[in-house]
Amino acid sequence: MTTQIDNDQITELAEMFNLLGEPSRLKIILACLDEEQSVSAIKEKAKLSQSLASHHLRLLKAARLMKSRKEGKQVFYSVADEHIACVLRDMVDHVAEEGDHG
Numbered sequence: 250m251t252t253q254i255d256n257d258q259i260t261e262l263a264e265m266f267n268l269l270g271e272p273s274r275l276k277i278i279l280a281c282l283d284e285e286q287s288v289s290a291i292k293e294k295a296k297l298s299q300s301l302a303s304h305h306l307r308l309l310k311a312a313r314l315m316k317s318r319k320e321g322k323q324v325f326y327s328v329a330d331e332h333i334a335c336v337l338r339d340m341v342d343h344v345a346e347e348g349d350h351g
Contacts, residue, residue: 268312273297274305278314278328282337285318285327 254262269275276295280286286294292302306326309315316329328334 265312265314268308268314271305273301274309277302277305277326278309278333278337279341281315281327282334285325288324288326291326 269278273295277291277297280291280294288299288302288306291297291306292299295302297305306315306317310317310326313329314333315326318325318327328337
């Protein structure tokens with residue numbers, strides 16, 4: 250059974266995939282896949298400057314791929330929900346599979 254979505258939802262989905270197509274943003278979201286991370290930890294794991302990490306995080310949050318939680322002056326980010334986490338885990342598993350790729 251194919252899920253039916255309208256044109257606005259197709260556009261939103263395409264924009265999400267477009268955002269994930271940029272390696273730095275993908276590194277950020279993968280860094281937060283299993284547990285929330287501080288902005289400082291994210292920038293270290295993704296090897297990005299503070300300003301670039303913050304820019305990418307704003308885009309990912311606006312697209313509802315990430316969510317944030319503030320604790321004092323520190324902000325922590327995590328994957329928005331289990332749907333996003335499952336898609337990313339499945340894709341990571343797919344590219345990590347050994348065997349015939351042709």
